Amino acid sequence: MENKLIKQISIFAENKAGRLEKITEKLKSANINIRAFTIAEAGDFGVMRMVVDKPEQAHNVLHDAGFTVSETDVLGIEMSDSPGGLHEISTVLGSNDINVDYAYAFAMATQKALLIIRVDNINNAIEVLENSDIRLISMEEVNKI
Amino acid sequence: MIEYWEPLIERMPVDELKAIQEEKLKSLVHYVYNHSPFYKKRFDEAGISPNDIQSLDDVRKLPFTTKQDLRDTYPTGMFCVPQEQVVRYHASSGTTGKPTVVGYTENDIKEWSTSLARGLTSIGIGRGDVVQIGYGYGLFTGGLGLHYGVEMVGASAIPSSSGNTERQIELMQDLGSTAMACTPSYFLYVNEVFKKLGISIANDTKLKCGIFGAEPWSEEMRRRIEEQTGIKAYDIFGTSEISGPLFTECIYQDGIHIWADQFLIEVIDPETGEQLADGERGELVVTTLAKEALPLIRYRIGDLTAIKSGPCKCGRTHPRIMRILGRTDDMIIIRGINVFPGQVEAVLMDIPEVGEHYQLVVDRENELDTLTVQVEVTEDVFSDKISDLMVLEKKVTKALQTVLNISARVELVEPGTIPRSMGKAQRVIDNRKI
Ligand SMILES: [Zn+2]
Numbered sequence: 106m107e108n109k110l111i112k113q114i115s116i117f118a119e120n121k122a123g124r125l126e127k128i129t130e131k132l133k134s135a136n137i138n139i140r141a142f143t144i145a146e147a148g149d150f151g152v153m154r155m156v157v158d159k160p161e162q163a164h165n166v167l168h169d170a171g172f173t174v175s176e177t178d179v180l181g182i183e184m185s186d187s188p189g190g191l192h193e194i195s196t197v198l199g200s201n202d203i204n205v206d207y208a209y210a211f212a213m214a215t216q217k218a219l220l221i222i223r224v225d226n227i228n229n230a231i232e233v234l235e236n237s238d239i240r241l242i243s244m245e246e247v248n249k250i
Numbered sequence: 251m252i253e254y255w256e257p258l259i260e261r262m263p264v265d266e267l268k269a270i271q272e273e274k275l276k277s278l279v280h281y282v283y284n285h286s287p288f289y290k291k292r293f294d295e296a297g298i299s300p301n302d303i304q305s306l307d308d309v310r311k312l313p314f315t316t317k318q319d320l321r322d323t324y325p326t327g328m329f330c331v332p333q334e335q336v337v338r339y340h341a342s343s344g345t346t347g348k349p350t351v352v353g354y355t356e357n358d359i360k361e362w363s364t365s366l367a368r369g370l371t372s373i374g375i376g377r378g379d380v381v382q383i384g385y386g387y388g389l390f391t392g393g394l395g396l397h398y399g400v401e402m403v404g405a406s407a408i409p410s411s412s413g414n415t416e417r418q419i420e421l422m423q424d425l426g427s428t429a430m431a432c433t434p435s436y437f438l439y440v441n442e443v444f445k446k447l448g449i450s451i452a453n454d455t456k457l458k459c460g461i462f463g464a465e466p467w468s469e470e471m472r473r474r475i476e477e478q479t480g481i482k483a484y485d486i487f488g489t490s491e492i493s494g495p496l497f498t499e500c501i502y503q504d505g506i507h508i509w510a511d512q513f514l515i516e517v518i519d520p521e522t523g524e525q526l527a528d529g530e531r532g533e534l535v536v537t538t539l540a541k542e543a544l545p546l547i548r549y550r551i552g553d554l555t556a557i558k559s560g561p562c563k564c565g566r567t568h569p570r571i572m573r574i575l576g577r578t579d580d581m582i583i584i585r586g587i588n589v590f591p592g593q594v595e596a597v598l599m600d601i602p603e604v605g606e607h608y609q610l611v612v613d614r615e616n617e618l619d620t621l622t623v624q625v626e627v628t629e630d631v632f633s634d635k636i637s638d639l640m641v642l643e644k645k646v647t648k649a650l651q652t653v654l655n656i657s658a659r660v661e662l663v664e665p666g667t668i669p670r671s672m673g674k675a676q677r678v679i680d681n682r683k684i
Contacts, residue, residue, distance in 0.1 A: 115634030117627050119664050147636045149661050150627075154634060171666050173632045206635055223635075 109231050109241045110178045111221065112160035116153045117173035120146065128153065128167065135159075135166045140247050141221055143209040154209070156181070156221060158248045179223045180230060181242035184210075186218040194220060194239060201233040213250055252501075252564050255364070255371040255403065259511055260566045264559075267510045267567060272306045274539040275514060279303045279312070282545055285330035288323055289547065309514065309537065310525055314548045320350040320491060329353055331543050341389045342490055352391075352490055353543040359398060361540045362493045365509050366399025369498030372507065372564060373459060373484050377404035380425055380456075384418060384432030385464060386673060387411045391494025392464055396431055396486075405429075412436065413672040415443045422455050431461040434471060434483070435675035438606045441479055442670075452480035461486045463495060465674045466576045466592040470599030472503075474606055487574065489551050492536050497571075505558045505570030512540045515569060516548070517557050520578055531556045533578060534571065552577040554590070582612055582678060584619045587656055591677040594623065597653050603631040603642050607668040614682040621658040623650065626665045 118124045125144075132139065141156040157163045160176060167174045184190040191210070198205060206223040213219055219242060224230045234241060254260045262270075279300040282289040293299065296313045303311065320328060329336075336353040343349065354362070375381060381400045385392030393411055400407040408425060410418055412432065418440060422430065430437065437460055444451055451457055460475065463486035475483045487506045488496035492513070497506045508515050514537040517526045526532040534553045538545045554577065558570040576590035583589070591610060598604045604625045611622040625646065633639065639662060646660040669676070 113634075115632075117632050117639075117662075117664060119662075119667070145636050147640060150639065150663075152634050152636055152639070168629070171664075173627050173629050173665055175629065175632050175634055177634050206637075 108243045108245075109180065110227070111156055111181045111242070111244055111247060113177045113179045113221070113223075114155050114157060114160055114163050114167070115175050115177055116155075116167060117150065118153055119150050120148075125153070127170070128172065131166050131170050132157065132163060135162060137163045137166070138248075140250060141209065141211055141219065145207065154207075156247055177223060178227055179221050180227065180234070181247055182220040182222065182234065183240040183242050184218050184220050186212050186216050190218060191220065194234075197234060197237045197239060198222075198224075198230070201229075203230050203233060219247075219250070253371050253374065253376065254566075255368040259509075260368060260568065262511075262567055264567050268306060270511050271514055271539060274511075275306060275309060275537065276300075276303055278537070278539060278545060279547070282330060282547060286328055288319070288328045306514070309516070309548065312537075312548050314523065314535065314550050315546055316550050317350065317491065317552075321348040324348055325351040326353060329544055331355055336543055340391045340394075340490060340494065343389070350491060352493070354493070355542040358493070358541050358543050361512060362395060362496065363398040363402045365493075365496045365512060366396060366498075367402040368509060369486070369496075369500075369507065370399055370403050370405070370461075372500035372566070373461070373482070373498060374501060375400075375403060375405055375429055375459070379403075379405035379428045380408065381405050381429045381431060381461075382408040382410050382418070382422055382425075382427040384410055384412055384430060384436060385495070391488075391490045395488070395494030395496075396461070415440055415672075416447075419443060419447070419449075422457065426456045428456050429459050429461060430457060431486070433464050433671070433674055434460075434462040434467040434475060435465065435607075435671055436673065437462060437475065437479075437483075439670040439672075441475075450479075457481050459484055461498065463487055466574050466580065466590070466595075468592055468596040468599055469573060470596050471606070474599055485573065487553075487571070489553075492538055492546060492549060492551070493541070500562060500564040500566065502563045504562060505572055507562065507566055507568050507570055510568045513537065514539055515557060515571065517555065517571075518550075520554075526556075528557045528559045528569075531572075531575070552579055554578065580678075582610070582621075582680065584612065584621045584656055587654075589621070589654060589656055593654055594650065595677075597649050598623070598625060598646065601646060601649060604646065605665065607670070608677070609668045610678045612678065612680045612682055619682065621656060622661050623658045624661045624663050624668060626668060627662045628665055 138158040143154050145152045208222040210220040283300045335355050337356050338354045341351045387393030397407050459482040472483045484499050486498045516535045517532040520533040534551050536549050554575045555571045561567050576592045605628045609624045613620045643660045650658045
């Protein structure tokens, strides 16, 4: 089960010019590759969330640069990159009472899309998704995208 | 065992102390009347003769003196001794007005040091201790003032003065400082630098206590400092016009002991000038009973506090004052409501998720005052769920509303973005042009 978990890096950032640039610059100079990325905004501040190839290292680099950083376990779900792809997943989650805290997605080159979700009960979600023959993407696979 | 510097005086029965105060007050009024043209004029204008002062209660007949009087008579117009008898001068920087100058005779310095020697002894500092003095040395009274008290009790003083934090830490470790004196906000910053260096005050120093003052700080802040660093945090109080740092708490941390044989204190209603009863909160007024160069009669310091009478657990009988809420000139008025930064601090420090650094920003938008309270989001509490952060914002907003009855906008900011100060922290940024 452990290898189904994706380590997401989250960063607290004020909505000020140049914050994103500072973060990406740190990652770049540490040779860290960003696989998925989103910014959630709430007034004065935002939370940046990203899946990177070297989460541990990214965490340290950003922490040392003075950012407020946390690591969160999320799930990477493969879905078909066609109409109804997301609906199929949300039906499974909804009918099994799995509450999604947040989600973001991007399309891959292979007719597939990657959906990243954070849920309350992650182990339960893995079980439900796998029982419904929905494929979870591991950290290794994310790095190969 | 409780140690005393001067056990007979510190534990003297209250009525005997009052008798001493009465005698000293009676001779003081003659002394200032005869030696200072300023006071002679002031008394004459108020229709008061030194002979009218026959008891302690008569003190209320005397006119107040204020900082403005010191400014108006700059530099030495209120002095009671000629320059030949002055062994030291201190001066305020005058950033908010004309500077003020305070002079000291040899005996004034001795009395000042004695006051601190009693206080330092009451928090367990004596021979064998190493006191690192991180208050500024120079015209400011903080550094030199405390220095003489530390030497008097036989402890080793490190005159490290303020700033240069890494050097402070090096000295603290290499010379084995057992106490650090500085502003509480600077000490928090020192603690941050310790963490950054991968060491801790609790494990990597001999520090047992801090002597914190020169800015108002709350009981909640004391708890934070003690929990995080494992030291005892003691409050020290004084102001340059009445000498400098003078009084401290004792180990029981239950109010600051004011030495009654040297000073007579009252608490007054700042509006009416009427004396308030013990326990009632108002403005502190101090009469110096032993000073020679620049005695002050009913000096309005501006600090808001209450007198706590009755003996302390430590056995000392002198009156105590409660934790200083702030100074009348620190008060900000937000839409007609009086707010002291110290009150806001107490609310914030009671919320475990809020870090120790904060700032109040006051603006005026469309003729309406707005207060923004900035607090830092530390990694310990950071949740990547926006909703959790919003809950924190709301929690702080609600606490400020409930306790202080003010509506403030709470702004979560990145750690390290609120400026750290080497001395007195600037807690309030007032952008209003009033
Ligand atoms: Zn006591």
